Amino acid sequence: MKVLVFYSGGKDSQAALILSIERYGLNNCTAVFCDTGWENPITYNHITETCKDLSVKLEIIKSKKYNGMIDLAFKRKRFPSTKARFCTQELKIIPAIDFILNQNDNLLIIEGIRRNESNARSKMNAECTYFKYYFEPYDFDKKGKPKFYTYRKKDIIKWCEKYNADKLRPIFNWSAIDTINFIKKKKQDVNPLYYMGFSRVGCFPCIMNNHSGLKLIIENHPEQWNAVKAAEIGLNSSFFKPDYIPFRFRTGITSAGKRYSTAEDIERYIKGKNNTIDLFDTETPGCLSVYNLCE
Template identity: 50%
Template structure:
């Protein structure tokens, strides 16, 4: 039986790794990091610091098909979106499946830092389940009512689960975000330093789901990342941000969206420059800060108090 902790460098997976070490012992833990090639240098350093302090073995996985996040975007000819998060599928899910099938070849428990209050979809999960669950039961249905299953290396997965257990444990499932931070601090660890700079999420830098506040923090602390985004948009002729990220009147680009049998429609979408201009010029009141917690320090989780 192998104990595998999926470690991204964020607070929830950090807390899960600590929990697993307490439960099973550091010598029995395998931390696994799926590297998208789009993380902040502080995150890479944080991951190394944590596993070194805990004396846990770390395995870093990458996609066999794409070199990194930008290579994925170039080959897909678009950035991912909240409705098409192929980044997670290609750079994290598939590499982990490859790892299980090609290298683990044993019973395993995958420890995940998933919490039910993170999103509606995660609230429907459970604290325990099977890793290959959706190869056996549908994760959704098409408009015609046809069930949808995971299919990546399906034949090999089905053969694998005939011989081996594929359990998932989510020890932080009923915890709040603050609970995980408190657990990390209580155990003498420091969370990812990006939280101290006001970022609420630290996986991928930035994430396609980043908030206006996080863009504001990018402008303040990492303006070069903004310039990189602008350059990639120019090179790849696509936008990092979704059409509804800022009001349409502030968007400088348009695209024709084909609707099949329905009439095509024109959609306005923003460039990174549009987004940063909007955020910089907007008054520091109202909805720009609606996603922030009422705290007195810069840290999203009151880490400096």
């Protein structure tokens, strides 16, 4: 049996990786990183260094169809959004499924997620199977018809006739502090981005970044923020949701005459708010995909 630990460079998956090596042995474990091509260099470095320190094998998987987030947006002629989160699907879920189907072995798949991270995550289980929603419905339509996942369904059914893909969330009941303490106790440290004020790591920025996280990017990571602005100009579309900031601050106008928030508008708004942002901002939920590949 092979143990695959999905590792994003965030503290929870890091703790799950360390724990898995202890439980299942170094030679049975592989860290798997889904690279969106849109992470902070600090995260890429953290992933490489922590895996080197643990001497664990690291597999970096990428979309075969898209060369990262910006290429995906240009090919789709729009940025992903909370309602159309094709970034998670194309850059993480599909490469992960393709990778799993190439494994000729029974798998134990480890996810470092915690129940108290969000309401959606609190409803999950600590154990299940990776391809669960190919065999049981994840939802029902208005007429009561069950909905199943469909990507490479035939291949998945065939693969599952030979192999198992069990999923475990070993730190499901841990708190954020338990996670950090565990990492430190094991003589590692968390991603330096946490010390810079970020509460999540992952796409930099993520389409769902809240105002306080984005403020840190605008002020301290101009190269990444300039990349957002350049992509918006190239695509003539907004990276964040149209109502990301109040109406009177929005200057973008769609062909249908609707106003939206451009990156320039957001920068002006966020800089103008100074230190009051944290008081009024509400935490944006993280990725809600059942595969939980976005921290």
